[in-house]
Amino acid sequence: MARKRAPGYENQREHILARAAELFALRGYSATSMNEVAVACGLSKPTLYHYFRDKDALLVDIAEGHVLRLQGLVAEVIAAELPAQERLRELIRRFVTEYANAQHAHRVLTEDVKFLPLADQQRILDTERAVVAGFAQAVGELRPDLERAALTKALAMLLFGMINWMFTWLRPKGALGYDDMAPMVADLFFGGLPAVKLVAGASMENAQPE
Amino acid sequence: MARKRAPGYENQREHILARAAELFALRGYSATSMNEVAVACGLSKPTLYHYFRDKDALLVDIAEGHVLRLQGLVAEVIAAELPAQERLRELIRRFVTEYANAQHAHRVLTEDVKFLPLADQQRILDTERAVVAGFAQAVGELRPDLERAALTKALAMLLFGMINWMFTWLRPKGALGYDDMAPMVADLFFGGLPAVKLVAGASMENAQPE
DNA sequence: CCTACCGATCGGTAGG
DNA sequence: CCTACCGATCGGTAGG
Numbered sequence: 001m002a003r004k005r006a007p008g009y010e011n012q013r014e015h016i017l018a019r020a021a022e023l024f025a026l027r028g029y030s031a032t033s034m035n036e037v038a039v040a041c042g043l044s045k046p047t048l049y050h051y052f053r054d055k056d057a058l059l060v061d062i063a064e065g066h067v068l069r070l071q072g073l074v075a076e077v078i079a080a081e082l083p084a085q086e087r088l089r090e091l092i093r094r095f096v097t098e099y100a101n102a103q104h105a106h107r108v109l110t111e112d113v114k115f116l117p118l119a120d121q122q123r124i125l126d127t128e129r130a131v132v133a134g135f136a137q138a139v140g141e142l143r144p145d146l147e148r149a150a151l152t153k154a155l156a157m158l159l160f161g162m163i164n165w166m167f168t169w170l171r172p173k174g175a176l177g178y179d180d181m182a183p184m185v186a187d188l189f190f191g192g193l194p195a196v197k198l199v200a201g202a203s204m205e206n207a208q209p210e
Numbered sequence: 211m212a213r214k215r216a217p218g219y220e221n222q223r224e225h226i227l228a229r230a231a232e233l234f235a236l237r238g239y240s241a242t243s244m245n246e247v248a249v250a251c252g253l254s255k256p257t258l259y260h261y262f263r264d265k266d267a268l269l270v271d272i273a274e275g276h277v278l279r280l281q282g283l284v285a286e287v288i289a290a291e292l293p294a295q296e297r298l299r300e301l302i303r304r305f306v307t308e309y310a311n312a313q314h315a316h317r318v319l320t321e322d323v324k325f326l327p328l329a330d331q332q333r334i335l336d337t338e339r340a341v342v343a344g345f346a347q348a349v350g351e352l353r354p355d356l357e358r359a360a361l362t363k364a365l366a367m368l369l370f371g372m373i374n375w376m377f378t379w380l381r382p383k384g385a386l387g388y389d390d391m392a393p394m395v396a397d398l399f400f401g402g403l404p405a406v407k408l409v410a411g412a413s414m415e416n417a418q419p420e
Numbered sequence: 421c422c423t424a425c426c427g428a429t430c431g432g433t434a435g436g
Numbered sequence: 437c438c439t440a441c442c443g444a445t446c447g448g449t450a451g452g
Contacts, residue, residue, distance in 0.1 A: 009439095030240035031325065034431060046433075047441055055431065110378075111321055115241065151394075154386060158398060161375025162368045168320075169367050176364060180409040184361075188368060188402035195401025199390040244451065255452085257421060265451070 013051050016041050018104075021062045025104035029059060029112040060120050063113050066105035067127045073098060074134035084141035089186045091135060095163055096182040103167055110164060132156050142193060149198050159189055223261050226251050231272045231314035239269060239322040270330050273323050276315035277337045283308060284344035294351035299396045301345060305373055306392040313377055320374060342366050352403060359408050369399055 019040045023032045034055055038048040052058050073094050077087055099106050113124055135156040140147035146155060162185050172178055229250045233242045244265055248258040262268050283304050287297055309316050323334055345366040350357035356365060372395050382388055 026324075028238065028240050028325065030238055033429080035429090044442060045431090046443090049432070050440065114236075115238065151386075154380075154391070154394070155398075157375065157379050158372045158395060161372040163371070165367065165371025165375055170364075176361075176409070181364070184364070184406055184409065185368060187405045187407055188365075189398070190402070191405025192398035192400070192402030195397045196394055197397055199386070199394065243449085245449095254422065256423095259452075260421080 009051075016043075016048065016051055017058065017061055017065070020058045021104035021108055024059070024062065024112055025107035029108070029115050056116060056120070059108065059112060059116060060124075062105050063109045063116075064120075064124050064127070066102055066109050067124055067131065069098065069102070070095065070131050071127055074131055078134060084138045085190060088135065088138040088142070089190070091138070092159070092163065092186045092189075093182045096166075096178050096185070099163065099167055100172075100178040106164075106167060132160070135159060139193070142190075143196070145198060146196065151196075151198070155193070155196065159185070162188070219261075226253075226258065226261055227268065227271055227275070228314075230268045231318055234269070234272065234322055235314035235317035239265075239318070239325050266326060266330070269318065269322060269326060270334075272315050273319045273326075274330075274334050274337070276312055276319050277334055277341065279308065279312070280305065280341050281337055284341055288344060294348045295400060298345065298348040298352075299400070301348070302369070302373065302396045302399075303392045306376075306388050306395070309373065309377055310382075310388040316374075316377060342370070345369060349403070352400075353406070355408060356406065361406075361408070365403070365406065369395070372398070 016037070020032075020037045023037060023040060027036075034048060035045055037058070038045045041048065052061070074091065077090050077094065080087070080090070082090060109124075113121055116124075132153060136152040139152040139155045139159075143152070143155075146152050166178075166181055166185075170176065170178065170181065226247070230242075230247045233247060233250060237246075244258060245255050247268070248255045251258065262271070284301065287300050287304060290297070290300070292300060319334075323331055326334075342363060346362040349365045349369075350362040353362070353365075356362050376388075376391055376395075380386065380388065380391065
C-alpha cells in the first residue's frame with residue numbers, strides 16, 4: 001500500500017509553483033535563482049528541493065500545467081456543441097479569463113519553454129498545437145475556403161497574437177479591463193474574417209503554434 | 211584633435227551586434243555569456259570588451275537601434291501624407307518587412323529589455339510609445355468615436371499583437387511568407403475595425419506599448 | 421590583443 | 437525507518 005504524503009504537501013507544491021511562476025515571469029527563468037524562489041516561499045533551498053527535483057521541474061510544471069488547462073478549456077467548449085462563431089467567441093472569452101487568472105504562467109509558457117530539454121519542449125508544443133487546432137477548426141467552419149487553402153491556422157495564430165500580446169501591455173488598473181477586451185477582440189476578428197483574401201498556394205505545415 | 215578609429219571599427223561593431231542579437235534571441239539574454247558572444251564573433255573576450263563596455267551595452271544598442279529604425283519608418287510614412295487607411299496599410303507592410311529583416315533584434319526588444327537599468331528601459335519605452343501613437347493616430351482618423359473613447363491605442367496594440375506574434379510562429383520556408391501575411395493582417399484589421407463596439411468609459415493611460 | 425585570473429554567485433547536495 | 441527539514445558547503449562557471 002502506498003504511503004500517504006503529508007497532508008499539506010500538494011498545497012505547498014502549488015504555492016511554490018505560483019511564487020516561482022511570478023519570479024520567472026518578472027525576472028526571466030535564467031536570471032532567477034533557486035535561492036530567490038526559496039526565499040520568496042519562505043523556505044530553505046534544501047526544502048525547496050524536497051518538493052521539486054531541480055529548476056527545470058519547476059518550469060515544466062508551470063508551463064505544462066497551464067497549457068493542459070487551456071486544452072481542457074477547449075475540450076469543454078467543444079463539448080457544448082455551439083455553432084462555430086459562438087464557439088469561437090466563447091473560446092476567446094474563456095481564454096482571456098484564464099490568461100488573466102494565470103498571467104505569470106502564461107508569460108512563462110510563451111517566453112521560457114525554450115530553456116527546457118527538447119523532449120519537454122516537444123510535449124508542450126504538441127499540446128499547444130492541439131489547442132490551436134481547436135481554434136482553427138472553428139475558423140474553417142466560418143470560412144471553408146480558408147480551410148481548403150490551409151490558412152485557418154494562420155488566422156487562428158493572428159487571433160492568438162491579439163490575445164497573447166494583450167498581456168504585455170494592458171495594465172487593468174484603469175477603466176479598460178480584460179473583460180472589455182475579449183468582446184473587442186472577437187468583434188474585430190469576426191468583422192474582419194470575411195474580408196481576408198486568399199493568397200497564392202499557401203500551406204501552414206511549418207508553423208510553431210501558440 | 212580626435213584620434214580616428216580603425217577603418218573597420220564600425221563594421222566590426224555591427225557584426226558583433228548582429229551575432230549577439232542572434233544569440234540573445236535564441237538563448238535568452240541572461241543565459242547567453244559574453245564568452246559565447248566572443249566565440250561566435252571569432253574574438254577573444256577582452257577584444258569583445260574593446261568594442262562594448264559591458265553586456266548591457268550590447269543589449270541597449272540592439273534594442274534601441276531597432277526601435278529607432280521603427281520610429282524612422284513611422285516618420286517616413288507620415289511624411290508621405292496618405293489618407294488614414296492607406297497610411298496604416300503602408301505602416302503594416304513596412305513593419306512586417308522590417309521585422310523580417312531584423313527578427314533577432316525584434317525578439318530582443320520584446321523579451322530582453324526588462325534586464326536593462328530602468329533609465330534605459332524608460333528611454334526605449336518612450337520611443338515605443340511614439341511608434342504606437344503613430345498607428346493609433348491613423349486608427350483615430352478611421353474611427354473618431356474610438357478616439358473620443360480613448361480606445362485607439364488599444365486597437366493599435368491588438369494590431370501590434372498580430373504582427374509581433376507572427377514572428378514567434380511563422381517559419382517562412384513554406385508557401386506562406388511574411389509578404390503574404392501583411393495584406394492578410396491589414397484586411398482582417400480594416401474589415402473588423404467598423405465592427406468594434408465602444409465599451410463603458412475606457413481609458414488607456416496605463417498601457418505599456420510595443 | 422592574449423593568458424590568466426578575481427569576487428560572487430550559480431544549481432544542487434553533503435552530513436546530521 | 438520514514439518524512440520533512442536545517443546549516444553549511446560542494447564543484448563549476450558567470451561577468452568582468
